[in-house]
Amino acid sequence: MSTKERTLNRFEGKKVYLTGAASGIGQATAIRLASEGASLYLTDLNEEGLAGTAEQCKKYGAKVVTAKLDVSSQTQVKATIADCTKQLGGIDAVLNIAGVLLIEHFEKTTLEQFDFLVNINIKGTFMVCQEAMPHLLASGGNIVNCSSSSAYCGVGYGVLYGATKGAVSAMTRGIAVEFAKKGIRCNTIIPGEVSTSMTAQPAMPDPESLDFSLMSRGNPLTGQAATPDQIASVIVMLASEDGAYINGAEIRADGGGLS
Numbered sequence: 001m002s003t004k005e006r007t008l009n010r011f012e013g014k015k016v017y018l019t020g021a022a023s024g025i026g027q028a029t030a031i032r033l034a035s036e037g038a039s040l041y042l043t044d045l046n047e048e049g050l051a052g053t054a055e056q057c058k059k060y061g062a063k064v065v066t067a068k069l070d071v072s073s074q075t076q077v078k079a080t081i082a083d084c085t086k087q088l089g090g091i092d093a094v095l096n097i098a099g100v101l102l103i104e105h106f107e108k109t110t111l112e113q114f115d116f117l118v119n120i121n122i123k124g125t126f127m128v129c130q131e132a133m134p135h136l137l138a139s140g141g142n143i144v145n146c147s148s149s150s151a152y153c154g155v156g157y158g159v160l161y162g163a164t165k166g167a168v169s170a171m172t173r174g175i176a177v178e179f180a181k182k183g184i185r186c187n188t189i190i191p192g193e194v195s196t197s198m199t200a201q202p203a204m205p206d207p208e209s210l211d212f213s214l215m216s217r218g219n220p221l222t223g224q225a226a227t228p229d230q231i232a233s234v235i236v237m238l239a240s241e242d243g244a245y246i247n248g249a250e251i252r253a254d255g256g257g258l259s
Contacts, residue, residue, distance in 0.1 A: 008035075008036050009036055009037050010036050010037075010236075010240040010241060010242065011033055011036040011037045011038035011236075011240065012036075012037035013037070014037070014038050014039070014092040014093065015038070015039045015040075015041070015084070015088040015089065015090050015091055015092050015093075015139075016033055016038045016039070016040055016041065016091075016092060016093045016094075016095060016239070017041045017043075017080075017081065017084050017091050017093070017094050017095070017128075017132060018030055018033070018040065018041070018042055018043065018094075018095040018097060019043050019044070019069065019071055019095070019096050019097055019098035019124070019128060020043075020044055020096075020097035020098030020099065020146075021040075021042035021043060021044050021050055021053050021066075021097070022044035022045075022046035022047075022048075022049025022050045022052070022053060023044075023046065023049050023053075024097075024194070024228050025097050025146065025191070025194060025228045025231045025232060025235070026044070026053075026095075026097035026098065027049070027052075027053045027056075027228065028227075028228035028229045028231070028232035029095060029097060029228075029231075029232040029235050029236060030042055030053050030056075030057055031053070031056050031057055031060075031232075032229070032232045032233065032236045033057075033062075033236060034056075034057035034058075034059075034060040034062035034064070035060050036236065036240075037060075037062070038062060039062065039063040039064075039088050040057055040062055040063070040064045040065070041065045041066075041067070041080070041083075041084040041087065041088055041091075042054060042057075042064060042065070042066045042067075043066070043067050043068070043069035043071075043080055043098075044068070044069065044098065045068060045069065045070055047066075047068050050066045050068070051066065053066075054066050063088070065083070065084070065087045065088065067079075067080045067083060069098075071098045071120055071123075071124030071125075071127070071128060072119035072120050072123055072124050074127055077124070077127045077128055077131050078131055081128070081131045081132050081135070085135055090135060090138065090139050091132055091135040091136060091139060091141060092136075092139050092141040092142075093141050093142055093143070093144070093239040094128060094129065094132045094136065094141070094142075094143045094144075095143075095144050095146075095235060095239060096124070096125045096128055096129070096143070096144070096145045096146055096168075097146050097235075098120065098124060099120060099121050099146060099165075100116065100117055100120050100121065101158070101161050102116075102117055102158070102160055102161050103157045103158060103161075103210075104157055104160070105157060105209070106157070106159050109159070109160055113160065114160060117160050117161060117164050118164060121161075121164035121165065121167075121168060122164050122167045122168065122171070125145055125168050125171065126171060129143055129145075129171075129175060129186075133179070133184070136184055137179075137182055137183075137184065140183045140184070141184065142184060142185035142186065142187070142238075142239060142243075143172075143175065143184070143185070143186040143187070144186075144187050144188070144189060144235050144238045144239050145168050145169075145171070145172045145186070145187070145188050145189070146168070146188070146189055146191070146235075147165045147166075147168045147169045147172070147188045147189065147190045147250065148161070148162065148165040148190060148191060149190055149191065149192045149193075149252070149254045150162035150165055151163075151165035151166035151168070151169050151190070152166075152190070156210075157210060168188065169188050169190075169250055172186050172187065172188040172248070172250075173188075173248050173250075176247050176248030176249075177248060180247055180248070185243070185244075185246065185247040186247065186248065187238045187243065187246055187247065187248065187249045187250075187251060188249070188250045188251070189231065189234055189235050189238065189251055189253060190250050190251060190252045190253065190254065191226060191231045191253050191254060192225075192226065192252075192253070192254025192255055193225040193226065193254075194225055194226045194227070194228060194231055195224075195225040195226070195227060195228070226253065226254075226255065230253065231253050234251055234253045238251060
């Protein structure tokens with residue numbers, strides 16, 4: 001799609017900070033935002049993937065700045081938020097897409113794995129939201145965080161992942177209430193199974209030791225995993241003015257898997 005072929009322009013003049021932009025949902029979201037006129041500050045640990053996303057976004061004429069980011073590092077989060085406001089002139093939306101998945105037997109899950117997931121999925125989301133808040137207050141902006149259907153239903157071998165995503169959902173609701181009167185919206189997207197690099201090859205034990213019937217409830221709508229583009233379209237709607245009356249919401253994009 002060229003710039004002239006855009007059918008929506010909901011982000012003209014808007015500046016968006018996005019984590020997890022190198023692949024999957026984050027990449028699809030960045031490209032969709034670029035197609036709608038956003039200026040983008042894209043972050044990820046994967047610099048090669050990040051560069052590829054940036055190139056695709058620039059095809060739409062978007063201004064794109066990229067930065068390597070470990071979201072579990074407060075120093076790096078602070079630096080990228082400051083650089084974003086310097087490079088783009090502010091922040092209108094923060095999209096926390098970065099996250100890690102762990103497939104492991106509950107009794108074999110280590111404290112090192114626990115810390116790894118908590119530091120990225122919970123602590124990283126918290127630090128980005130906190131550091132960006134003064135800039136969002138100045139712009140009247142909004143936040144979209146990424147949770148998971150595993151936060152709401154039991155998923156075998158994904159106990160810790162579901163717990164961290166449940167914390168993200170709870171954090172989102174709290175931010176939404178605390179800052180609503182100040183003009184800030186904060187919402188959560190709840191994907192079901194999505195075909196991404198994170199789900200395609202997660203760190204996992206011997207497949208023969210797993211009962212795969214405990215890991216998925218299926219999808220009554222299509223019977224297959226969503227594409228990153230399908231999830232990105234919902235995220236972008238929430239972050240746009242089309243979502244102006246949506247706050248503290250947990251928007252399911254799971255094909256009815258939780259129904």
